[in-house]
Amino acid sequence: MTYASLWPRVEEHIGRVERPSRYIDREWGARHDEDAGYRSVLIYPDTYEIGQANQAIAILYGQLNALDDVYAERAYLPWLDMIGEMREAGIPLFSLESCSPVREFDLVGITVPYELTYSNILETLDLAGIPLRAENRSESDPLVVGGGPSVYNPEPFAPFFDAILIGEGEEAVADIVATHRAAKAAGSSRAELLRHLAGIPGVYVPSLYAVRTHADGTYAGTTPIDAAPACVIKRVVADLDAVRAPVDTIVPFMDVVHDRYGLEVLRGCSRGCRFCQAGMVYRPVRERSADTIVRDVMSGLACTGYDEVSLTSLSTTDHSQIEEVLRRLRRRLEGSGVSVSLPSLRVDSFGVEMARLISAGGKKSGLTLAPEAGTQRMRDVINKNVTEEALLESVTAAFEAGWRRVKLYFMIGLPTETDADVSAIGQLVNKVLAVAREATPPGARGSVRVAVSVSTFVPKAQTPFQWEPQIALDEVHRRHGILRDTMPRKGVELHYHDAEVSFLEGVMARGGRAVADSIEEAWRSGARFDAWTERFQLGRWLDAFAATGVDPQAIANRERSTDEPLVWQHISAGVSARYLVRERERAFAEKTTPDCSFVGCTSCDVCDELGVDVVLGGASRG
Amino acid sequence: MASSEFRLRVRYGKVARLRWLSHLEVIHALERSIRRAGLNYAITQGFNPHMKVSFGPALPVGTAGENEYLDVWLTRYTDAAELLDKLRSTTPADLAPQEARYVADKEPSLGAALNIAKYSVDVTGEESEVRQVRAALEELVNTGTLSIEHKGKQKVFDLVRSLPKEPRVEDRDEGCSVLLAIRMGPEGSLRPEMLVREALRGATLSAVVAHTTRSDLLIENDEGVWTRPV
Numbered sequence: 030m031t032y033a034s035l036w037p038r039v040e041e042h043i044g045r046v047e048r049p050s051r052y053i054d055r056e057w058g059a060r061h062d063e064d065a066g067y068r069s070v071l072i073y074p075d076t077y078e079i080g081q082a083n084q085a086i087a088i089l090y091g092q093l094n095a096l097d098d099v100y101a102e103r104a105y106l107p108w109l110d111m112i113g114e115m116r117e118a119g120i121p122l123f124s125l126e127s128c129s130p131v132r133e134f135d136l137v138g139i140t141v142p143y144e145l146t147y148s149n150i151l152e153t154l155d156l157a158g159i160p161l162r163a164e165n166r167s168e169s170d171p172l173v174v175g176g177g178p179s180v181y182n183p184e185p186f187a188p189f190f191d192a193i194l195i196g197e198g199e200e201a202v203a204d205i206v207a208t209h210r211a212a213k214a215a216g217s218s219r220a221e222l223l224r225h226l227a228g229i230p231g232v233y234v235p236s237l238y239a240v241r242t243h244a245d246g247t248y249a250g251t252t253p254i255d256a257a258p259a260c261v262i263k264r265v266v267a268d269l270d271a272v273r274a275p276v277d278t279i280v281p282f283m284d285v286v287h288d289r290y291g292l293e294v295l296r297g298c299s300r301g302c303r304f305c306q307a308g309m310v311y312r313p314v315r316e317r318s319a320d321t322i323v324r325d326v327m328s329g330l331a332c333t334g335y336d337e338v339s340l341t342s343l344s345t346t347d348h349s350q351i352e353e354v355l356r357r358l359r360r361r362l363e364g365s366g367v368s369v370s371l372p373s374l375r376v377d378s379f380g381v382e383m384a385r386l387i388s389a390g391g392k393k394s395g396l397t398l399a400p401e402a403g404t405q406r407m408r409d410v411i412n413k414n415v416t417e418e419a420l421l422e423s424v425t426a427a428f429e430a431g432w433r434r435v436k437l438y439f440m441i442g443l444p445t446e447t448d449a450d451v452s453a454i455g456q457l458v459n460k461v462l463a464v465a466r467e468a469t470p471p472g473a474r475g476s477v478r479v480a481v482s483v484s485t486f487v488p489k490a491q492t493p494f495q496w497e498p499q500i501a502l503d504e505v506h507r508r509h510g511i512l513r514d515t516m517p518r519k520g521v522e523l524h525y526h527d528a529e530v531s532f533l534e535g536v537m538a539r540g541g542r543a544v545a546d547s548i549e550e551a552w553r554s555g556a557r558f559d560a561w562t563e564r565f566q567l568g569r570w571l572d573a574f575a576a577t578g579v580d581p582q583a584i585a586n587r588e589r590s591t592d593e594p595l596v597w598q599h600i601s602a603g604v605s606a607r608y609l610v611r612e613r614e615r616a617f618a619e620k621t622t623p624d625c626s627f628v629g630c631t632s633c634d635v636c637d638e639l640g641v642d643v644v645l646g647g648a649s650r651g
Numbered sequence: 652m653a654s655s656e657f658r659l660r661v662r663y664g665k666v667a668r669l670r671w672l673s674h675l676e677v678i679h680a681l682e683r684s685i686r687r688a689g690l691n692y693a694i695t696q697g698f699n700p701h702m703k704v705s706f707g708p709a710l711p712v713g714t715a716g717e718n719e720y721l722d723v724w725l726t727r728y729t730d731a732a733e734l735l736d737k738l739r740s741t742t743p744a745d746l747a748p749q750e751a752r753y754v755a756d757k758e759p760s761l762g763a764a765l766n767i768a769k770y771s772v773d774v775t776g777e778e779s780e781v782r783q784v785r786a787a788l789e790e791l792v793n794t795g796t797l798s799i800e801h802k803g804k805q806k807v808f809d810l811v812r813s814l815p816k817e818p819r820v821e822d823r824d825e826g827c828s829v830l831l832a833i834r835m836g837p838e839g840s841l842r843p844e845m846l847v848r849e850a851l852r853g854a855t856l857s858a859v860v861a862h863t864t865r866s867d868l869l870i871e872n873d874e875g876v877w878t879r880p881v
Contacts, residue, residue: 040668044713049671055743057683280683282669282676334683334741336701366694366701 035120036128042114050283051077052107054125058279058333060090063127065100067210069093069136070124074149075560077105081279082287084341085177086140089198091275099206102126102134103279106153109558115156122157131157132171136209138202139190140177144537145530145560147186150175151552154189161549163191163236168219172209180233181310182490182597185537185544187235191223195600196231196263197296199272204229227257231264238599240542248541251599262601267641268649269296269315276329289337289370290329294322294354298343299625299633299643302401303412303616304443306489307343309609310602312635314626318647319350323357330367339370346375346383347626349645355386376400376415381426396427399438402446403453409619410445412612417457421464428468434478435465441508442486442500444616451508454483455515462520477520483512484526487535490597491604493612496589499535501582502528529567533559535585536574541596544584546577605634626650656693656703656724658758659734660881662750665716669745670862674709677719680746681706685723687741690734693724707761707868707880708768708835711842715864720761720880722754752881765835767815767877769867770843772829772860774851779826779858784847787854788818788829791846799845806839813841815871826858834871 043049071089073080080086086103093101102124107115115121122131131137137159139150151161159173160166166173175186176194183193194201208229212222227234237257241249253259266272274292281288295316298308317325326338338358345351358369369387374380376398384396400420401413408415424435439454458481466474485505488497500508505528516523536544551573558564574581589595591610615622625631626643636642643650665677672680682702685692693703703724710716735751742748758764774784791797797808816832831843844863851858869877 036668043671049712050673050676053668053671055668055745057680057687057741057743280680282672282680284675284679331687331689334686336682336686364694 034128035123035130038118038120039123039128042111042118042120046110046114047108048078048283050281051105052111052125053282054128056279056281058277059103059126060094060101061126062094062100066098067100067136067206068129068134069099069101069138069206070104070131070134071101072104072106072131072137072139072153073142074106074139074146074153075142075558076108077281078283078285080105080140080142081281081283081285082289082291083140083142084275084291084293085198087275087278088272089138089202090279091277092199092202093206096203096206102129104131106149106156112152112156122153132159134171135213136206137171137173139173139175141175141179141183141186141193142177143179143560144534145565146179147537147548148552148556148559150186150189151549152557155552162188164188166191166219172222174205178307181306181600181602182539183233183235183600184240184542184596185540185548187233187542188545190235191219192226193233193235194231194264195233195261196602197266198264199266201229201231201264205232224255224257227255231261233261233600235542240596248594248596250594251596253599260599260601262638263310263603265313265603265639265641266296266315268644269293269317270321270647274317274321274325274329276325277332278329280333280335287339289339290326290333290335291339291341292322292326292329293317293342294340294345294351295342295348298347299631300344300347300414301412301612301622301624301631303410303493303612304401304440304486304489306492309492309604309633311343312602312604312633313639313641313643314347315641315644316348316350316646319354319357321647322354323361326358327361330362336366337368337370339372341372344373344375345371346373346380347624351383352386355383359386374398377419377423381423381430384427385430395436396432396434397436397438398423400457401438401440402443402450403439403455403457404450406619407443407446407450407453409621410616411443412616412621414621414623417460420457421460424461425464425468428465428477433469433473433476434480435461436480436482437461439481439483440486441483441512442505444486444494444497448508448511451511452515454481454512455517458521459517462517466520478522479520480522480524481516482524482526483509485528485531487531487538489538490595491600491602491609493609493616495539495595495609496591496593496613498588499532499585501586502532505531527562527565530559530562530565532581532585533565533567533570536570536581538585539596540579540581540584543577543579547573547579550577601638603635603638605638608633656726656756657728658754658756659690659723659725659731660752660754660761661721661723661735661738661748662881663719663721663742663746663748665710665719665746666864667715667745669743670713670715670864673712674706677710677746678704678706680743681721684738684742684746688734688737690723690737691725691727691729693726705760705762707765708840710865713863714844715862716868717864717866718749718868718879719865720765720868722761728753750881754881761880764870764880765868767867767869767871768833768835768840768865769869770829770831770833771864771866772831772843772847773823773826773862773864774829774847774858775826775861776857776859778856781820781822781827783854783856784827784829784851784858785820787850787856788820788847791850791853792818797841797846797849799842799849808841810841826861
């Protein structure tokens with residue numbers, strides 16, 4: 030089925046907006062299969078340059094287009110200038126490849142990357158002309174399915190989706206399409222389709238879950254309706270090597286975020302940092318083998334023509350064969366001008382050695398280390414298994430190797446944090462500066478820089494700290510004051526993550542379904558592109574919470590009891606509640622827990638629950 | 652310049668939707684095409700090694716180009732026709748290379764050599780008949796200069812110098828096309844659509860500029876002869 034292209038109408042407007050290349054399609058690698066019987070569109074709810082390099086979309090784009098008679102296109106939220114033009118001219122949100130109206134597709138997949146994109150999801154739906162809430166959609170509306178990193182507490186945005194995929198999409202997406210196609214062929218109603226979808230492992234159909242509240246309005250529980258499962262358990266792919274990584278990915282014209290070929294070398298991280306949601310929800314660790322990585326990097330570079338490849342994952346230097354991979358790639362890429370980059374480094378000399386290996390002969394990429402906290406006590410609480418000694422050693426190694434700038438990540442507001450822990454950050458930075466200067470030739474010491482980036486801890490669902498209070502805004506400002514007073518000035522660039530942004534993240538991270546009303550209210554009063562600092566206004570959100578009867582402090586700043594029902598408890602990442610509680614207790618006892626991919630099992634239960642295993646170097650550990 | 656390098660000059664287009672690319676986007680896209688084609692390109696020496704490639708004068712966002720040029724230095728000699736085939740198979744259709752020839756290393760750079768640009772400016776809307784637009788242009792050109800405010804700065808162009816040929820106006824389905832040759836200089840070149848807009852404004856015509864296309868880039872030698880760079 031073909032649709033009329035909106036392109037002639039779109040082109041009338043793109044000469045009047047910033048960066049028209051956001052809207053033109055025709056990139057290398059874009060697919061055109063407009064005769065397919067089933068049409069889907071994958072949407073990243075932010076601008077093209079933010080969403081284009083998203084690897085999940087690249088994977089799903091490849092998987093869907095490989096299905097017989099199925100076509101997947103892309104769409105992004107246009108920037109405000111273009112939205113203004115489109116709304117005035119009555120042009121709805123369009124896909125890039127065929128420039129078709131998004132509302133005419135069979136399947137609309139929207140990725141949910143981050144808490145502050147929730148208002149953009151509404152802008153996306155509204156601009157597409159799709160009713161905002163699943164309950165208001167008719168038989169002629171597309172099936173709207175969400176997925177992505179933020180689904181481990183889907184409740185704040187649940188009413189806007191017909192279905193939400195919890196977990197990894199490589200295999201699940203084909204199940205969703207097959208179920209939808211079968212329902213269409215059978216002439217099933219939308220309600221019947223949703224019931225079928227709820228039967229697919231990992232698929233959460235919010236309308237099939239009733240939220241119960243106590244008389245005082247507090248949350249009592251979530252009950253499945255009909256045959257929907259009581260708990261939706263995330264989907265995982267057992268063996269990454271069995272799913273070919275996309276090598277013929279789209280090569281944008283525009284200068285986008287992460288404008289390079291990205292290859293996922295491993296998935297999951299079991300270092301077990303207790304604040305880290307990604308570390309809990311992407312378990313277990315599954316590595317691609319060195320052979321597969323080298324093969325896919327070489328074919329990815331050949332297919333795309335990029336001059337840089339990034340080996341992506343939550344912790345690439347933890348790959349058991351990383352040294353071999355880097356040496357082989359360096360040999361293969363010698364003389365081609367192609368560089369290799371790693372997104373993050375371990376805080377030890379091995380990490381620095383790896384950075385040296387990739388930058389030898391080329392430019393030095395930035396060096397970023399994440400000690401996260403200033404004292405050993407605090408690092409033990411969060412299970413960040415890094416010592417001050419290791420940090421100072423890696424800084425020394427880096428500056429001896431020629432780096433002149435290092436970036437350090439810290440958090441404030443961690444559970445049990447005292448003022449002494451906060452001021453210790455400044456003291457640690459001072460030590461870092463001292464060893465960095467020491468390792469630098471005297472003539473160059475003036476150029477030594479330490480960038481310090483401090484964020485506020487936001488407790489996240491499905492982590493050992495999911496019950497903890499987030500520190501209140503006033504308290505954040507007070508602790509920022511301590512940081513300012515104790516941080517060395519010369520040679521330090523201090524940057525804070527906006528406290529108000531962190532507060533809203535906290536509300537979204539653990540809010541229940543009632544927060545959907547607040548999101549809709551905030552969007553109606555103009556909230557969109559909240560992740561763009563200059564567009565974010567906390568006042569608009571506070572007004573929206575007040576207007577919809579939601580107490581944001583009770584969500585973000587309240588301590589929960591471990592026996593109180595949690596609004597996301599019908600969603601499981603496979604890690605057991607028993608493990609989360611135990612890790613919380615160990616945190617308060619300042620006891621660390623080792624990484625199960627290096628030592629034995631630490632009983633998070635994810636492997637048993639999901640029927641998978643840790644895979645190192647492409648081989649199951651058994 | 653290393654004597655073992657071979658300088659390949661490629662003529663390509665920037666047409667249809669890809670007119671909306673910026674010059675930097677075109678450069679990146681074609682560098683990536685060259686890499687995909689597996690050409691043995693030379694690498695610059697220095698702190699940040701990159702492909703040795705050089706482009707002709709920039710085209711603005713929204714302006715198409717039918718005959719644009721780049722030079723890429725190769726470390727190995729391969730038949731140019733073979734390289735053209737490879738490049739065509741690895742380049743988005745609307746940027747496709749049309750011709751590839753080796754040129755001598757001693758030739759001046761594209762930026763220095765190309766000094767004439769031919770344009771076609773499509774005019775559309777009410778009052779866009781050939782005779783109206785032609786009269787408007789004549790009136791402006793006869794004044795001898797064009798003063799344009801760009802980003803808060805006033806720029807004055809000598810139209811006798813900037814327009815080596817008499818502009819022509821041709822009939823088109825919806826309106827007309829203004830055909831111009833513009834002499835480019837190091838001090839900045841006259842934007843053809845600016846000239847046409849100014850002419851329409853001066854004659855109070857309500858016609859508007861739809862699209863601008865650079866149809867050719869040429870080298871004018873000391874004798875005043877115009878030739879293509881390949």
